[in-house]
Amino acid sequence: MVITMQAKDIPEAPILDAIKMHATNIGCQFGKIAEALPEVPQKVLRAKLSSMVKRGIISGCVCGCRGDFNIARLNPITNLRQS
Numbered sequence: 001m002v003i004t005m006q007a008k009d010i011p012e013a014p015i016l017d018a019i020k021m022h023a024t025n026i027g028c029q030f031g032k033i034a035e036a037l038p039e040v041p042q043k044v045l046r047a048k049l050s051s052m053v054k055r056g057i058i059s060g061c062v063c064g065c066r067g068d069f070n071i072a073r074l075n076p077i078t079n080l081r082q083s
């Protein structure tokens with residue numbers, strides 16, 4: 001069975017958790033987020049992160065470098081889910 005996973009299918013809470021857990025003063029490396037979501041193909045994960053950067057939820061680079069992702073601002077919906 002082939003499952004085509006799309007960026008919109010990926011929950012944002014585990015991504016935000018991984019960034020919070022692994023971010024240094026520079027940011028969180030892409031690899032740490034990928035480790036937190038091992039079932040998500042990296043190409044799809046980058047698309048997801050790109051959409052989150054565009055919406056201002058996180059900051060970072062999705063060009064294929066290590067990314068240095070950070071929480072850009074608090075998301076009230078996500079905070080409710082995580083608390």
Ligand SMILES: [Zn+2]
Pocket residue numbers: 061062063064065066067
């Ligand atoms: Zn880059």
